[in-house]
Amino acid sequence: MKDLKRYCRCWRVKAMSNKKVALIFSIIIIVFINVLLEKFLIPLFREGIPLPYPATGKPIGSVLLPATFFHVLMISGSVFAIGLIADKLGFKLDELTPKTMQGKINLVVFFIMLTSGIIMWWYPIAFLPFIITAAYLTIIELS
Incomplete structure (x- = not known):
């Protein structure tokens, strides 16, 4: 034994x-x-983007x-x-992976916000999903 x-x-x-x-x-x-x-x-x-950067006052x-x-x-x-x-x-x-359906939805919305943040520099229409997802995440966090 x-x-x-x-x-x-x-x-x-x-x-x-x-x-x-x-x-x-x-x-x-x-x-x-x-x-x-x-x-x-x-x-x-x-x-x-021209390299080296031209000397201007713009960031x-x-x-x-x-x-x-x-x-x-x-x-x-x-x-x-x-x-x-x-x-x-x-x-x-448990903190790194969402377990509830609401947590999974929030994660997908967060990734959509980041992806539209990348795309909106070239395609300004991507600003719309960025604003919608940012507002959604803010409202969810405040409630």
């Missing part, structure tokens, strides 16, 4: 170790994907707005993906 308990305890430790390795490997993959996205998509935001806004939304989208998407993977592996990270 002692050997069986020791075997079960050892098996649980091994399973937990495998889960930790899987989570670390998943985090490495997510970081690698983020680096690739950063390398290949950020130059698209800078397209058409550099051409890259700033879409790149900011892009980085916030990458960070929040990565945190959500890590939370989802950790949840599937059995780790208890």
